[in-house]
Every structure is written in structure tokens, then in C-alpha cells.
Amino acid sequence: MTKTAKGILWVIALVIVVLIIVNVSSKGGKNSNTASSTPIKIGFTGPLTGDVANIGQNAKAAVEIAVGEINSAGGINGRQIEMVYEDDRCAGPEGVKAANKLINVDNVTAILGSVCSPATLSFAPIAEKAQTPVLSYCSTAPKISESGDYIFRDVPSDLFQAGFAAKYTYNTLGKRKVAIINVNNDWGLGLKKAFSDAFKALGGQVVLEDGDDPTSKDLRTQMAKVKSSGADLLYFAGFPDGTVAGLKEAKTLKLTQTIFGADAWDDNKIWDSLGSSADGVMYTRVGTNSSDAFKTKMKEKLGNDSIVYCSNYAYDGLKILADAIKTAGTDRTAVKNALYSIKHVNGVSSSLIEFDANGDPKEANYVIDIIKNGKAEIVK
Amino acid sequence: MDILPQLILNSIIAGAIYTMIALGFNLIYGTVKFFDLGYGALTAVGGYSVFYFYKTLGINIYASIILGAIIAGIIGFIVYKLVYTPLRTRKSSGMVMLVASLGVLTAAQAIIAIIFTSQFQTLSINAGTERVFTIFGGVITQTQLITLVLGLGIMIVMALVFKFSLFGKAIKAIGDDEEVSKIVGINTNKIIGWVFFIGSAIGGLAGILIGFDTGIEPTMGLSLLLKGVIASIIGGIGNVYGGVLGAFLLAFIENFGIWKISGEWKDAIAFGVLILFLLFRPQGILRR
Known part of the structure; x- marks a missing residue:
């Protein structure tokens, strides 16, 4: 028998064995x-x-x-x-x-x-x-x-969530100029649009829209842009990893803006790793x-x-x-x-x-x- | 506030991190002439070693960092001995080496995730309380400053070693022609082993510093490695100064690139620069 034929036979035998195992284990399929x-x-x-x-x-x-x-x-x-x-x-x-x-x-x-x-x-x-x-x-x-x-x-x-956040920051906190940073995925983009629409409808102003790649952990330049943007509020729709990095950098840069996030921040991992340096940060989460x-x-x-x-x-x-x-x-x-x-x-x-x-x-x-x-x- | 000083500082900070990655990568590439993707995983090996020693066992911070870098170096050395040496003696092609190193990267990431979970972890004990320096209105933290000093320090030491020591000259000789080096009596296996140890330790150290600055996760290696590779290629691959120059150039382009446009463009900008260099100046700014 040639080497190729032998090889093919081996593969066929292996496939048959796997099929039998799958069939037996799924009991009737x-x-x-x-x-x-x-x-x-x-x-x-x-x-x-x-x-x-x-x-x-x-x-x-x-x-x-x-x-x-x-x-x-x-x-x-x-x-x-x-x-x-x-x-x-x-x-x-x-x-x-x-x-x-x-x-x-x-x-x-x-x-x-x-x-x-x-x-x-x-x-x-x-x-x-x-x-x-x-x-x-x-x-x-x-x-x-x-x-x-x-x-x-x-x-x-999120249409509800961002609308709720916009009303709270505009009416209760009295914020008028917002800078938005979102993680560049469906969740972040959806929140950015919903928040910015709702905030503008209330009479507020969006002074900066910026984003970050989901895998990136470097938001220094985005945060520097927020700092110099003249905003009084940062709406930061970030995922936990990017948030830890971003909030740390915001703290280092001594951002004066109130930072407001969304439901992804309902994760103790973030606050455990940031400790008291994140004090004052707020976010919406779905009630239970x-x-x-x-x-x-x-x-x-x-x-x-x-x-x-x-x-x-x-x-x-x-x-x-x-x-x-x-x-x-x-x-x-x-x-x-x-x-x-x-x-x-x-x-x-x-x-x-x-x-x-x-x-x-x-x-x-x-x-x-x-x-x-x-x-x-x-x-x- | 004027944003310009901070932008410059941000670029320098990012450049310092890329420098560390590029230095180790360049050292290994310049000697063995293959793309060692497994090098990326060593950043995570270093970071997680410190996480274990410093945060779990509570060992002194400096001892933990030195141990972390040494462990990354040892793992790099073991991978070289177990995976790359047999392939090299078989005269495997660059493609085979690349695929093997991709295997090393993926396997190492998976093992780290199994041991430590995939959670993003910060190494610093109390975030945000770090010492901060203000320069012309821009801010830089102590960790970032240490990264910068270490990066430039390692560059100078490497340059001196290459220029004046027999060891450095041997590395250079192997990079030029491994066969001839063997003939003239250089113990190439031993020297390349050392190169892997030192290069990997530098990579591990980079991972550790990133862990103190932002945080670590098992999959951190690949994106860092790619930035290091871009820095090496645009700076001049295999060249010590070239890697550093490329690292800072890349960091400045990235950070100034997203000054006026949104931050998610950063990677598009970085890789766009890589493609431009490959098309128009493939040898990089400085030749080897």
C-alpha cells in the first residue's frame, strides 16, 4: 500500500470512530x-x-x-x-x-x-x-x-438609559456642556447617539465626541482632549477594562468634569482596582x-x-x-x-x-x- | 488648558512603552532573523509574575519586579531551547518559525488565562495615589517616568554592549552570518540562548511597567508586540537606535493623529504608517 492510501485509511478510520462516539454520547441525536x-x-x-x-x-x-x-x-x-x-x-x-x-x-x-x-x-x-x-x-x-x-x-x-442619564445630568446636576467618550462597539455607539440626542433635545451642548478601540487601554490623549474641551460633564460609555485605564488617566490629568457612565460600570472589579480615586464618579444602572x-x-x-x-x-x-x-x-x-x-x-x-x-x-x-x-x- | 504639552507628554509616554517592546524584539530579531510572535506573550508572563509575587504573596515590590523580569527571561530561554532550537537545527523556513511562534503566543496566553483568569488586573496597590509630575502644564506619573528612563537606559546599555564587548560583537556577528560565526569559533547556541533570555526579560519588564501604569490581561501581548514591530520596522529593523526612534515616531503620529479626530482611529493610523513605510522605505529610517 502506498503512503497516501495508508494515510487516507487512517483518517477514514478516525472519522468513523469519532462519529460512533458522538452518536453514542448524544443518545439518538x-x-x-x-x-x-x-x-x-x-x-x-x-x-x-x-x-x-x-x-x-x-x-x-x-x-x-x-x-x-x-x-x-x-x-x-x-x-x-x-x-x-x-x-x-x-x-x-x-x-x-x-x-x-x-x-x-x-x-x-x-x-x-x-x-x-x-x-x-x-x-x-x-x-x-x-x-x-x-x-x-x-x-x-x-x-x-x-x-x-x-x-x-x-x-x-439603552435609549431609556441614555435618556435617563441625560435628564439627570441636565436637570438635577445642572450640566450644560458634555464631552462624550464611547467604546467603539454596538453598545458604546448606541449609547453615544442616544445620549447626545437626548442631551441636545434638552438644550445641552455636545462639545466633544471621541472614542476608543475596545482592545485599547490608552485613553490619555482622549482624556487630555476632554480636559481642554470646556465641558462640564464627561459621559464615558466604556467597558470595564478601558474604564479602569481611562479613569486612572482622568485622575492623573486632574479632570475637573463630573464623570458619568453607564451600566457596564456596575462591576465591582472596576471600583476595587481604582479604590477611592474614583470617588464622585456616577453611572446609571438598571434597577432590580x-x-x-x-x-x-x-x-x-x-x-x-x-x-x-x-x-x-x-x-x-x-x-x-x-x-x-x-x-x-x-x-x-x-x-x-x-x-x-x-x-x-x-x-x-x-x-x-x-x-x-x-x-x-x-x-x-x-x-x-x-x-x-x-x-x-x-x-x- | 492648553492641550499641546499633554499631547507631547502622552506621545513620550506611549513612545517609552513601545521603546521597551521594540528593544527586546529587535534584539531577538536582529540575531535569529525570524519574527518571534511568542515574544508578545512574555509581556504578560512578566506582568502576571509580578501580580503573583507582589499582590498575592506580598513580596517586596522591587524584588517582585526583578523576579518577574527574570522569569520572563527564563521562559523565553526555555521556549527557545524547546521549540525554536529543534526547528532551527532542522533549517525550518521563516514561515514555519512564524507559525511556531504564533503557537507559543496563543498557548502562553491560554495558560495564563487558565491560571489567573482573563480578568483585567492592575498591579498598583492604590490607583490614583501615585506621584505625579507636572511639566509645562502636562502631567506624567512616576511609573511612566520610570518606564521612560529604563527604556532609554536599556538602549544606551545595549548600544555600549554592541560596540565595546566581545559578547555584543558576537551577537552582531551571528546576526550577520550565523554559519560563519560558528566557523570562527563563536558558541552560537550559547549566545543566542542569552539573547533570548535578555530580550525576553526586557519584554517582561515592559509588561510589568504597563501593569503598574494601566493594567495587565493575558491577551495584552499581541497588540503590544504589533506596536513594537511597527516601531522596529519604521525605525530600521535590527537597529538599536532605529527601534527607539521608530517607537517615538509612532507614538507621536498616533497621539497627534487623534488630536482632531476621534480616538478609535489610532490603530488605523499606526498601521497606515506601517504600510507607507513598507511601500516607500522598507529598510526603515536607520539601516542596520
Whole structure:
């Protein structure tokens, strides 16, 4: 036998072995999700590693709690929930990979995810085409509203958040001239536009718009431009890493502007590493309706009491999906239709969640945090 | 406030960081003549070593920094011995070396992420309380000043070593022609081993200083390395002064480039400059 023929035979043998292993381990393959006694598969995507891994891991813990509660109460119509967790590292390409795997390989009934708007936006068209309902628990980019019939979220769009921030800074803080720095991705660009529109509509002035690459940790020149811009407010829509670097540099340059951020700053990692040097910094975050029971369970699971608000929405999101599956069965289109008429009350995120025609929540509530002595505190 | 002094200082700060990266990279490239992408990961190795010694174990800051640089050097040396030496004795092409070093970079990043998680970490104990110097209305921190002094210091030492010591001359000879160097009796393996140790230690030191200035993450290496490579190429690859000149030129172009336009253009500007140089002056400003 020639060397090439031998090689080809080896590869064929290897492929056959792999196929057998895959077949045996998946116990019957694709149709398993329709049989009545087998578990119902729900996919989860989130950044389990990388820049915002903290948020993803936190949300995963909340989902595990929700699944545990449903399963120990007998599951959905007698069927247990089986979660498939995928890591999208908060980025588009990995989001597509994760969603493709969940839809095509795991054949999930619905996807809970993702945290980051770039990831959610990247796989939304795929899920839409595959007619798989997606419920994001943390993606706030305005563009998600238009991304399809099957795409839902239980957290409010940034349009609400930026509008809320603009009103607060203009009316309550009395700021008139704003400089905006945003991280150059869907989330940051969405916030920049929404804030600048809302601030201008109130009568304010945008004196500087600047941005930063998501991978860059050098914002010195941007901060120097802010300092000399004559603004009395810096609206800084940054991700945690860039924020740590940017706020450090702002402090070094002795920026006098009030610095105001958005919900990505609801991350203790930032304030732990900056300490009291970030005192006075404020940001909006989505309000929650957290219960003591939920807090206790999260503390048990995490070993500390830092709950990212997304986790509340992830917990409710899983409950909402379970409710929809309960009424509609595992047919994905039926689940989608059921989601539009869902009315989730007394969740840990919001007291009432209903979806509008875009799959967005009808109501939104926000709170403002300020950093005091290196710790985030609620204003008012 | 006038922005100009700060812009100049920002450029000098960024230039100091690129200088450190370019110096180590240039030293290795100039000797073995292949693009060692794995060098990028050594910035993270240095940074995370200090993170472990200084923040986790609580060892003295200066001891931690020296240990961190030495560990980066040792890892660089081990990678050379285990990965690059066998490939070089097999006379592998530059392409194979490049791919192998990409493998080293990716594997090292993954291992660091597994040990320390991918979270962005700062090395300084209390951010924002650092000593700050004001120069003509611009601000520079102590860490940044140390980076600048160290970068220029290493450049001078390297230049002196190349010029006056036998060791430096041996490195230069190997860079010119490795085979002939062997024939005239230079122990090339030993010298190249040292080059990898020293170059990697410089890279590690750069990572450490960046960690004190802003912060570290496992994937920090690649973008830093690319900036170092751009600096080396526009300055004159393999040339000590060229790397430094290129580093500062790049930093000035980057920071002044985003003076009037938005900051996300920085990388587009940096790589645009690289392409212009490759097209019109591929040998860089200073020849080797």
C-alpha cells in the first residue's frame, strides 16, 4: 500500500470512530428534544471568559439557581430542563459560534443570551433564520429592538438609559456642556447617539465626541482632549477594562468634569482596582426588584454578595422562557408566540415584565450609583 | 488648558512603552532573523509574575519586579531551547518559525488565562495615589517616568554592549552570518540562548511597567508586540537606535493623529504608517 492510501485509511478510520462516539454520547441525536420524557434543552450564552467574564459567570450562577428551582418542582410539564452553557467571550465571532452550536448541534428550544450587545447582534440573524427564540438578559443596544421577531430581551434598551442619564445630568446636576467618550462597539455607539440626542433635545451642548478601540487601554490623549474641551460633564460609555485605564488617566490629568457612565460600570472589579480615586464618579444602572431569597441563594452559589444586575434578568429570563414553553410546548415558533403574550409578575428584576411588538420590555426603571470611598452607593 | 504639552507628554509616554517592546524584539530579531510572535506573550508572563509575587504573596515590590523580569527571561530561554532550537537545527523556513511562534503566543496566553483568569488586573496597590509630575502644564506619573528612563537606559546599555564587548560583537556577528560565526569559533547556541533570555526579560519588564501604569490581561501581548514591530520596522529593523526612534515616531503620529479626530482611529493610523513605510522605505529610517 502506498503512503497516501495508508494515510487516507487512517483518517477514514478516525472519522468513523469519532462519529460512533458522538452518536453514542448524544443518545439518538437530533430528535431527542421532542420526546416527552427527555429533558428540554435551553441554550445559554454569555462571556464566561474574557473582559466581562465576571458578568457572564454571575448570570450563569443565577440561571443555575432558576433551573434548580424549576427542576426540583417537577420541571416543565414533567420534563426536566437541561441547560447548555456556551462561552461567547462578549464578541461577535464567538457569539455566532456559540449560537450555531446551540441551534444546530444541541437543537435547543430557546437561547437565553447574551450579555454583550455585539454578541447578541451577531447571532440574532442566525437565530431569526433558524426560528429559534432568543431572550437576552443583558444586551441593551438600541439596534436589538429591530433585529427580528424571534429576538427578545427583558432588560431595557439603552435609549431609556441614555435618556435617563441625560435628564439627570441636565436637570438635577445642572450640566450644560458634555464631552462624550464611547467604546467603539454596538453598545458604546448606541449609547453615544442616544445620549447626545437626548442631551441636545434638552438644550445641552455636545462639545466633544471621541472614542476608543475596545482592545485599547490608552485613553490619555482622549482624556487630555476632554480636559481642554470646556465641558462640564464627561459621559464615558466604556467597558470595564478601558474604564479602569481611562479613569486612572482622568485622575492623573486632574479632570475637573463630573464623570458619568453607564451600566457596564456596575462591576465591582472596576471600583476595587481604582479604590477611592474614583470617588464622585456616577453611572446609571438598571434597577432590580431583588428578593432576599434570591440574594441568599446567589451568595451561597458565589461565595460573595456581589450580584450583577444582569443576573436578576437572567434568572427572570429563564423563568419567562420556562413559562412560555409550559404553555406552548417545545415548538420554537409557538414559544415565540407565547413570549409576546407573557406577563411575568414579581420577578427579581422587575415587578412586571411584558414584551412590546419589538420584543423589548414595556417598562424600565433605573437607578444612579455614585462611588464613595471606593464603593458604589445608590444616589437618593 | 492648553492641550499641546499633554499631547507631547502622552506621545513620550506611549513612545517609552513601545521603546521597551521594540528593544527586546529587535534584539531577538536582529540575531535569529525570524519574527518571534511568542515574544508578545512574555509581556504578560512578566506582568502576571509580578501580580503573583507582589499582590498575592506580598513580596517586596522591587524584588517582585526583578523576579518577574527574570522569569520572563527564563521562559523565553526555555521556549527557545524547546521549540525554536529543534526547528532551527532542522533549517525550518521563516514561515514555519512564524507559525511556531504564533503557537507559543496563543498557548502562553491560554495558560495564563487558565491560571489567573482573563480578568483585567492592575498591579498598583492604590490607583490614583501615585506621584505625579507636572511639566509645562502636562502631567506624567512616576511609573511612566520610570518606564521612560529604563527604556532609554536599556538602549544606551545595549548600544555600549554592541560596540565595546566581545559578547555584543558576537551577537552582531551571528546576526550577520550565523554559519560563519560558528566557523570562527563563536558558541552560537550559547549566545543566542542569552539573547533570548535578555530580550525576553526586557519584554517582561515592559509588561510589568504597563501593569503598574494601566493594567495587565493575558491577551495584552499581541497588540503590544504589533506596536513594537511597527516601531522596529519604521525605525530600521535590527537597529538599536532605529527601534527607539521608530517607537517615538509612532507614538507621536498616533497621539497627534487623534488630536482632531476621534480616538478609535489610532490603530488605523499606526498601521497606515506601517504600510507607507513598507511601500516607500522598507529598510526603515536607520539601516542596520
